[in-house]
Amino acid sequence: MRKETKRNLFVAGTYGAVLLLGILLGQDFADENRRTGRNGLLPLGIIDKTGKVQRMIDLIADNYVDSVGVDELQDLAIDEIVAQLDPHSEYLRPNQALEQHETLEGSFEGIGIEYYNLNDTLMTVGLIAGGPAQRAGMRVGDKLVAINGDTIAGKKVSERNIEEKIRGRSGTAIEITIHRNGKSLPFPLKVMRDRVEVSSIDAAYIIDSATAYIKIRRFGAKTAEDFERALKDLKKQGAQRLILDLRENGGGYFHVATALASYFFDDKRLIVYTEGAHEPRVDYYSNADGIFGDGELAVLIDEQSASASEIVAGAIQDLERGIIVGRQSYGKALVQEQFGFGDGSALNLTVARYYTPLGRCIQKSYIANTEAPSHTGNLPALVRQDADTDVYQTTSGKLVYGGGGISPDVVVPVDSNRANSVLYRRIRKANLIETYVYGRLTHAVPAYSVENYLKGYSLPDKEYDGFLQYVRETGMTCTPNEASAAKPLVRSDIEALLGRYYFGSEAFFRVRNRSDKVLAQALLALQGE
Numbered sequence: 001m002r003k004e005t006k007r008n009l010f011v012a013g014t015y016g017a018v019l020l021l022g023i024l025l026g027q028d029f030a031d032e033n034r035r036t037g038r039n040g041l042l043p044l045g046i047i048d049k050t051g052k053v054q055r056m057i058d059l060i061a062d063n064y065v066d067s068v069g070v071d072e073l074q075d076l077a078i079d080e081i082v083a084q085l086d087p088h089s090e091y092l093r094p095n096q097a098l099e100q101h102e103t104l105e106g107s108f109e110g111i112g113i114e115y116y117n118l119n120d121t122l123m124t125v126g127l128i129a130g131g132p133a134q135r136a137g138m139r140v141g142d143k144l145v146a147i148n149g150d151t152i153a154g155k156k157v158s159e160r161n162i163e164e165k166i167r168g169r170s171g172t173a174i175e176i177t178i179h180r181n182g183k184s185l186p187f188p189l190k191v192m193r194d195r196v197e198v199s200s201i202d203a204a205y206i207i208d209s210a211t212a213y214i215k216i217r218r219f220g221a222k223t224a225e226d227f228e229r230a231l232k233d234l235k236k237q238g239a240q241r242l243i244l245d246l247r248e249n250g251g252g253y254f255h256v257a258t259a260l261a262s263y264f265f266d267d268k269r270l271i272v273y274t275e276g277a278h279e280p281r282v283d284y285y286s287n288a289d290g291i292f293g294d295g296e297l298a299v300l301i302d303e304q305s306a307s308a309s310e311i312v313a314g315a316i317q318d319l320e321r322g323i324i325v326g327r328q329s330y331g332k333a334l335v336q337e338q339f340g341f342g343d344g345s346a347l348n349l350t351v352a353r354y355y356t357p358l359g360r361c362i363q364k365s366y367i368a369n370t371e372a373p374s375h376t377g378n379l380p381a382l383v384r385q386d387a388d389t390d391v392y393q394t395t396s397g398k399l400v401y402g403g404g405g406i407s408p409d410v411v412v413p414v415d416s417n418r419a420n421s422v423l424y425r426r427i428r429k430a431n432l433i434e435t436y437v438y439g440r441l442t443h444a445v446p447a448y449s450v451e452n453y454l455k456g457y458s459l460p461d462k463e464y465d466g467f468l469q470y471v472r473e474t475g476m477t478c479t480p481n482e483a484s485a486a487k488p489l490v491r492s493d494i495e496a497l498l499g500r501y502y503f504g505s506e507a508f509f510r511v512r513n514r515s516d517k518v519l520a521q522a523l524l525a526l527q528g529e
Contacts, residue, residue, distance in 0.1 A: 251307025266293025
């Protein structure tokens with residue numbers, strides 16, 4: 001198809017899809033409003049255009065010189081429309097909407113394995129405890145040769161294709177041919193697919209006699225209850241202080257963030273509030289019965305902490321409930337609501353902004369059709385407005401800032417070794433650490449316990465030299481100085497991966513935390529040093 005023809009076809013499809021999107025959204029929004037009783041969102045369809053839209057689609061489908069995919073054109077046009085809004089409104093294809101739903105709900109239908117593609121062979125590197133694969137006898141280290149008789153080892157098979165083979169309706173069986181410890185098992189393992197639950201709590205353990213550590217990956221449907229269960233268990237072990245790690249946590253469900261923040265207050269306090277052009281102000285308060293309402297608290301954030309993470313950190317900081325440690329957070333103060341369509345696709349549409357208890361909007365700047373207000377309302381806490389930043393004052397007089405994320409109380413800059421090591425970045429980009437660990441270091445079961453490993457294991461120098469030799473075999477060169485600078489970073493990563501492989505996902509974070517400067521700074525701050 002000629003370039004001009006493609007462009008004209010896209011323009012025609014765009015005009016048609018703009019109006020068609022209005023009809024679809026209008027109908028879905030109307031249906032949603034009837035179910036929920038909401039009146040804030042008006043249907044976008046215009047009745048007298050309905051016939052023209054359908055006529056245009058019919059004309060293109062029935063008369064255009066080439067065969068065209070009308071559905072694809074509509075998707076492209078919708079993408080273009082949504083791109084004109086804020087950066088967090090998005091249109092999801094059916095598979096994308098399902099994937100997002102499963103991620104946030106913390107469950108999916110499958111067999112419960114984590115695998116790594118090692119030289120075109122899938123190697124099991126993790127199993128969901130009590131999941132279908134583990135119940136069927138699969139082990140960490142197993143290599144998948146075939147699925148339902150279809151050979152996959154030694155072939156370049158896409159991740160989506162693998163997911164399609166492994167995922168499936170609960171109660172259906174899948175047969176997996178396994179290669180284990182250098183030998184093929186005599187018979188395929190029959191695994192019965194089931195609903196698999198995945199916790200959003202990566203790690204929860206006692207660091208010292210009085211300090212607990214909990215890391216949350218995302219704010220999913222069950223995060224609050226998982227967190228409550230983990231925290232109660234840690235309190236039984238003597239935890240009086242808590243370090244909550246929200247680094248690399250991109251957010252999730254709004255209501256889960258408010259529920260989790262509520263655990264840190266033993267009286268009724270304003271956690272956050274929302275407001276939008278079609279959404280009146282709604283205040284969200286703590287329940288006044290927080291299970292950790294008086295213990296010392298530190299929250300770790302970084303540039304990837306966003307949305308729900310910033311709601312929690314903002315409430316803790318504004319109400320002076322604890323200290324925020326790390327680096328400036330991402331800066332996302334927009335609230336999305338999802339509207340689904342009959343084909344499984346969905347629109348995540350920004351419907352409001354959220355504000356911290358002091359009235360801060362920490363949304364970072366973005367290009368949009370409308371200018372975002374810093375706030376609408378009476379805020380005695382607002383003490384100064386600058387060109388880019390609003391300044392607020394807490395009860396004790398401490399200054400906090402709006403715009404561009406949450407600024408930590410204790411700033412810990414990026415590790416200069418990690419930031420400046422060119423060799424380390426090249427190694428990480430090429431996935432050489434994972435390939436080396438899974439391919440060469442996981443053949444023998446360790447003779448030590450998880451406790452001994454966590455306390456005392458350190459990668460021997462000869463193993464690091466072996467890794468450098470492997471790096472050179474791949475064609476990557478490095479000087480002695482580069483190898484020396486990258487050594488502590490590579491060693492920590494290898495030790496953490498080995499810990500996860502042999503002892504589970506929590507061991508990964510416990511090993512990494514041994515050399516974590518942000519965590520070390522939080523510990524010092526909690527101990528008053």
